[in-house]
Amino acid sequence: MNKKFLVFAVLAFALVLSACGPTTINQAAPENLRTMNVNGVGDVQLTPDIAYIYIGVHSEGATASEAVDSNKAQTTAVIDALKNAGVADKDIRTTNFSIWPSQQYDPEGNMTGVIYMVDNSVNVTVRDLNGLGDLLDSAIRAGANNINNIQFDVADKTEAMKEARAKAMEDAKTQARELADAAGVSLGEIQNVSFYSSDVPVYLNYGKGGGAADASSVPIQPGQLTISVTVNLVYSIK
DSSP states (O other): OOOHHHHHHHHHHHHHHHHHSSOOOOOOOOOOEEEEEEEEEEEEEOOOOOOEEEEEEEESSHHHHHHHHHHHHHHHHHHHHHHHHOGGOOOOEEEEEEEEEEEEEEEOOOOEEEEEEEEEEEEESSSSSSGGGHHHHHHHHHHHHHHEEEEEOOOOOHHHHHHHHHHHHHHHHHHHHHHHHHOOOOOEEEEEEEEEEEEOOEEEOOOOSSSSSSSSOOOOOOEEEEEEEEEEEEEEOO
């Protein structure tokens, strides 16, 4: 009796689960949607108004302490020169300080001794590009002997990005209308919108300096920065 009751209970439980399960209603599959995919591009040219520069001091000495002391004095003078040129404390950031021994060899390959190398670099944000050439001159005169990767940029690209997106959208819509006319179809609703943007900073590799600068300031040309937006539109077509 117990076995019969157990089998009956299992069957009853299975029926309850079946009754509580989801109900599937078969519907006709929707008609395949025909689509058109177009890309539009919008470019905006901007004049840079900010620059980022790596300025460094390289020093050498017979001992580690001698090299560090020499580098410390030069770096302090460079930072003071930057501040005197109008750069704020918040816009000067140390990015590298390193010291290492360098073995010296004669022409026959015999080691003749060791000298110590010290590098100290700062990343400088320059917000007044009109005085950038004079600022570089001041830094070099103060002891900077390694200047790299001057990067020009635009501090606020908000409005330019809006303009580029609007241009890209209009370009995509124009292409869609022209293609639809050429193909003899009608445009339906926009099914999907996606976009990506890029803005490539302008770089100038100034290289290594050393000694006193010329009387005239370093010639600097920021050029133009291009902001580009690409919009992808997917239309249904009839």
